[in-house]
Amino acid sequence: MExxxxxxxxxxxxPAHHRNLSGQVLQTPSSSYLIDCGEGTQFGLTDAKVRLSKIDHIFISHLHGDHIFGLFGLLSSASMQGRxxxxxxxxxxxxxxxxxxxxxxxxxxxxxELNIVEVDTTVYRQIFEDEHFRMYSIPLKHRIPTTGYKFVEKQKKVNIHKEAIAKYQLSFDQIKSLKSGNNANLEDGRTICSEDVCFHKYKPRSYVYVSDCVFSPEIVRFIQGVDVLFHEATYMNEEKELAQTRFHSTALQAALIAKMAGAGRLILGHFSSRYTDLQPLLDEARSVFPDASLGTDQSVFLF
Ligand SMILES: [Zn+2]
Structure with a gap:
């Protein structure tokens, strides 16, 4: 699954320098999950060819206007389109x-029907699951209650090594049992454990969205080993005092979090309008965490 x-x-x-306000879409071949919904999100979705009708779940990090002012228009449009x-x-x-x-x-x-699910922004916990993911809230420190989100792909069905089937002369029922995580008892009295003969085709992938927050190493334990980490990078590190006062992070701090978490890759976003050129923010992040990218409008990341 891509x-x-x-x-x-x-x-x-x-909005500044052709950059719209916070919003992003995580897609599987059959579903689209909208994360934050700043003003201009509807235009951005149209440009990205994401159909509103495909979005059944929206994840809002906090209620600051730059993250939600697009939501009311988007809901109205969905209704007018006959949803x-x-x-x-x-x-x-x-x-x-x-x-x-x-x-x-x-x-x-x-x-x-609009189902509003209140998220407790003080705890890390599973908030939802569907056929593709388990979603978790991540408590973030910002000026108002704020949550990050972690999407963890569900483990797909396991496979069984062909050599094991031949070696132990496994029956259809025994194979089924082993694939379900149970043991199988052979006629000669031996017991075969599922984990000894079964394997997953690939490691389930994970995505973390760290929205507005002050530099917070305490979140690292919730996001350890994440494949793709989005982290806000409002400022350059020369503005770290300002970042601290406004409860935001710098590009360097985002990279430090990625490094501490052992993330696979880092995507930076939520850039201050004071920066026309974002290359210095990217360079700053890469000085600590080389696999960093700028998450500018309409960028697409496959994983
Ligand atoms: Zn905010």
Whole structure:
């Protein structure tokens, strides 16, 4: 299964230098998961050829406007396009109040069920699972309650070594049992353990979205060994005091987190509008973590 991450918006606070506000889509061949939904997300989705009707789950990191002001328009559009199936939005407490304000004032009408799931931003825990992933919340330190998200691919069915089938003359039922994780008892009294003869075709992949947060080494334990890490990098490290005051991170700090976590690769985003040229942020991150990339608008990462 190919996993594809499309960056929809990469700007912090205000749209600038042809960079839209926070939003990205994690895609499998059959599903699209929208993560944050800043203003301009609908245009970005159209440019990326992501159909609104394919999105059934939206993950909001926090309620700052640059991460959610696109949501109300997007929900309205879905309704106007005739959506009837349920849509789930995961978000810190407070989103329901905002949605209710729009619907009660008749600014927005939704003809589908909107399932708002409040995420506790103080704990790391599984919040959802479907056929593809288990999703976890990651507590982040920002000016308001904020959560990161971890997507862990579900382990697909295991295979059994052909040599083992021949060696132990395994029957169909024994193979089935071993593939389900159980042991198999042979006629001569020996017991074959599942883990000795079965294997996974590949390691399940994982993706972590670390949204707005101050440099937080304490999150490393939740994201250890992640394949692809998105980490906000609002500033260069020369602005680290400012970053600290505003509860944001620098490109260098994002790279340090990636290094500490043993991440496979790092994607930087949420760039301050003060930077027209992002190359210095990338260079700074690569000085600590070489496999870093800029997650600019419409970049696509396959993994
Ligand atoms: Zn924020």
């Amino acid at each position: 996993l594809r991450l499309i960056i929809i918006g990469s700007s912090a606070a205000i 009837t199936k349920e849509l789930s939005v995961f978000a810190p407490p407070g989103l329901k109040l905002l949605i209710d304000a729009f619907t009660e004032t008749k600014s927005m009408y939704l003809n589908f």
